[in-house]
Amino acid sequence: MKNLLRLFFLFAIVTSCVTDGSDSFERFPFDGTGYRPIYTTEEEMAKIEVIGAQPLSKPGKIYVLEPYLFINEAGQGIHIVDNSDPKNPKNISFISVAGNYDMAAKGKFLYADNLTNLVVFDISDPKAPKLTKKVPNAIPVNNYPPFDNVYFECVESKKGIVTGWEKVPMSKRPNCSR
Template sequence: MKRTLPAICLSLLIFSCHIRDSDPFVGNVKFDGTGYRPVYKDPEAVANVEIMAAQALRDPGKIYTFDRYLFINEKGRGIHIIDNADPEKPENLSFISIAGNYDIAVKGNWLYADNLSNLLVIDIADPRTPRLTKTIPNAVPVHAYPPLQGVYFECADARKGVVVDWEKVSMDKQPKCYR
């Protein structure tokens, strides 16, 4: 019995392994004619951070609260500043346009936001008039693939500019890149 049990366990372990080497598609996901294409911008245009008039929320991301204010990330585009003193009637104050912005954090009177590979430090002591105070270059890693997994995508080309977003499009042939 002492030798039989280990032999049975080993046999079960060996036979439970199944190797597929004949999958006709990458990552076990068949190409369905759609994929993601990078949206490029000029590096100088990406570095431009602008305080703008309030805008409607289109694709909100992370939400951060500070005192009575809400800071709502607009995925890949910037940050909405909303006065939430009256939760029944929040007042949309302004929009900070930041290309490639997905993450925000607040500590004290400072708002930290990613700008593709750069980290921005914004003074929000008075959230009605935010000010960009510092840009820390190359502080955030940037990936040359969409933020989704299990998708086909057109490989990014640094010669075309910096990738600020990804759009889902129809594709005639299967792209080389998959994640």
Template structure:
């Protein structure tokens, strides 16, 4: 007599083993909060406003550029301090050029080139107390889509909400991005 399913117990075990690969964790992802970073946005119009202000205190200095008797000191993501260094023993703060998202500067003749979030701007610095924009090249730099920190979760940046001008630590519910 011929058995319809030889080695039934082998087929049964193989079927059960295959089903173990179908495991699904039914925890609600909406309830899984994690500490991460959330983008801080500003409108393109706000970011593109460049102003010459009274001197500001140095808080997070970056690059320094020397041109003639002046020091141009980058304040990371905020702008540029202008300092008269005619007498290095007594430097005099002249002004602050407010440029959102500024990290890098270069100077040629009386033109200062600076990044302004996603734009490149050329500023006439002939009068450091009254700097003026002479040219802007929009969208010259990549959109800041992730925080400077690594090995962190973060809320994905959304260009429709504006320009990312910073990142704040926050409790995030089901964050989708990791760097």
């Protein structure tokens, strides 16, 4: 019985190991697509500013501070919309925050991620939000896409900071997966 258990554990260990990354081994089928990192520079990451209204393309979370809406734009920042007339909302400005995927608000403060940084805005006057604080390295970030069972191009830190991922066609299976 002991030998049978040893054989079982040996089999489990051998079959769970990942090979050297050659094309002969696949953890799951490759469908011809994978994720490519979107890089930005440290200077672009640090640049946070209120600019003119931008079109919504990948909206996320919404925070309501009557009559204003704060709408997250995945990876880009936060839209400010005047919703005084719900039949005719007016997109009034955009807070450009690279690597922004999440936000929360309490009272007159809006909290947002800036990749690894936490940024805090005073929104007591929603027409003129003010950056009041930046907490560096407050949020852990992983260098892989936020999806399971996908292939992706391995991150090359010399190319910059990864602020997002795009799914693209690939002619061969990338070396990285999760």
